[in-house]
Amino acid sequence: MWTRNSCLIFGLVMWLLPHIAKAACEFGPVQIEPVGGQNRYDLFASGPFSLTSVFRVRSTIAGDNCEAEVTLQLDSGEPALSGPEAQRLHFIWAGENGYRYGNSWKVKLTRQRPEALVQLRFESGQWLPAGNYAGEVSAQLNHPDIPSSYLIAPDAMPVTVWVPPVSKIQFYGLSQQHYDLDMGVLHNNKVINSAPKLWIQSNSAYNVVFSSQYQGRLRHQSDDTRWDIPYDVLFNNRTVNLRQANVALPFLSATSGHTAPLQLTIGNTHDRPAGQYQDTLYITIEPRLSLQP
Numbered sequence: 001m002w003t004r005n006s007c008l009i010f011g012l013v014m015w016l017l018p019h020i021a022k023a024a025c026e027f028g029p030v031q032i033e034p035v036g037g038q039n040r041y042d043l044f045a046s047g048p049f050s051l052t053s054v055f056r057v058r059s060t061i062a063g064d065n066c067e068a069e070v071t072l073q074l075d076s077g078e079p080a081l082s083g084p085e086a087q088r089l090h091f092i093w094a095g096e097n098g099y100r101y102g103n104s105w106k107v108k109l110t111r112q113r114p115e116a117l118v119q120l121r122f123e124s125g126q127w128l129p130a131g132n133y134a135g136e137v138s139a140q141l142n143h144p145d146i147p148s149s150y151l152i153a154p155d156a157m158p159v160t161v162w163v164p165p166v167s168k169i170q171f172y173g174l175s176q177q178h179y180d181l182d183m184g185v186l187h188n189n190k191v192i193n194s195a196p197k198l199w200i201q202s203n204s205a206y207n208v209v210f211s212s213q214y215q216g217r218l219r220h221q222s223d224d225t226r227w228d229i230p231y232d233v234l235f236n237n238r239t240v241n242l243r244q245a246n247v248a249l250p251f252l253s254a255t256s257g258h259t260a261p262l263q264l265t266i267g268n269t270h271d272r273p274a275g276q277y278q279d280t281l282y283i284t285i286e287p288r289l290s291l292q293p
Contacts, residue, residue: 028060058115073104083133130165165287167202190266205288216242218277230267236260
């Protein structure tokens, strides 16, 4: 008997494909540092911003097509530095390759661009007491491939801005620094209230300083001192003794702006010759510089 052995033969074809795997991303510590510049905030600055602070944030990133996001925020949680009397110096986040996210700033770093500049822009027009305003900016590196068990420690940088004592005085409602006051016809004890009021601003205690060309006397056009007519000045209901070379009236409180009246009282005009009489009264303001940066 013949038997036929049959068998099935499977042809197995195997291809050896090259191994393709994405290179792992590696991230170094994030760093933040200032980029020079001044740190003084000018209360009377023109333009939209009185001060812009610039700093650099960077990290080391290795691997193709690798990128990470850095979140920057202030320790107070809001974009503002803390100062005296619980006042806040507010700023706006800005910079390259980033965007605002709530009260924080997010910036993207890549292997090709491992660093970026970030700005704190302090808007003009913030009325603040003199002193130091401070906070701390932290930078945290974030990436979805970084496991929670491996946290890259954030970096932090202190930020301090000095608001110097400043004061300003001007004629209320007027732009010029010089004003010619016509006192009319002079007679004994004439009271003159037509002088323009003064507008005062100061973010610290201040002095208003007076001086007179002829020490509180109106001089005749002949320039003969025998015909001098004395006069008195009342400033903000306070007597100014113009017989002194400089009279400093202290004010112990800051002011964001208030008016102060100026009153003149003419002295003895008896036996004075007809003619024109004049004096020049100088009024300046100075902050009391007890604060230091």
